[in-house]
Amino acid sequence: MLRSLVLATLVTTATGAAGLGPLPPLPLLSAPDALTVTISKSGHPKADGTYRLECGAEPRGDHPAAEHACARLARFAKEGKDPFAPVGTDRFCAQQYGGPAVAHVTGDWRGRSVDARFSRANGCEIERWESLEPLLPRVRG
Structure with a gap:
């Protein structure tokens, strides 16, 4: 009896309740990307x-x-x-200063948590900032 019940359960699970083939996967409900962007010292009030x-x-x-x-x-x-990835530690960055502007982006993007900080402290950080315009404001140092 138990053996028949297990076999019936396996067949029903594998073929769908009516025997018409496997059940389709449930659609995944994706939440919209939601970010909080904080900007300071941009030079533009x-x-x-x-x-x-x-x-x-x-x-x-x-x-x-x-x-x-x-x-x-x-x-x-x-x-x-990944626009929120930090500058790689193996990169050589021009020693130029793009101004005191800083930004902090938190929230969720593409199903993952974001907690990224941006500055304009050197050539690599300036490039990273500018690649995210207009999420981050245009700043010229």
């Missing part, structure tokens, strides 16, 4: 502050360039790049 950005079916939040910022993040995703 209107750019400094904390902004919320949500990139889903349509951009939401109070980020001043929400639509363009979401489009930029979507390009990174399409290219398979």
Whole structure:
């Protein structure tokens, strides 16, 4: 009896309840990307502050360039790049100063947690900042 019950369960699980083939996987509900961006010392009082950005079916939040910022993040995703990755320790960076601007980005992007800091302390950090414009404001040091 137990053997029949186990076999019936295995057959039903493998073929679907009506014997019409395997059951399709449940769709995964993906939450929109949600980021908090804090900017300070940019030299532009209107750019400094904390902004919320949500990139889903349509951009939401109070980020001043929400639509363009979401489009930029979507390009990174399409290219398979991580815009929040720190500068590699093996890189040589030009010793140039791009100004005192700093940014902190936290939240969720593409299903993973983000906690990234940005500055303009050298050539590599300036390049990293500028690659994220307009998520981060345009700053010229």
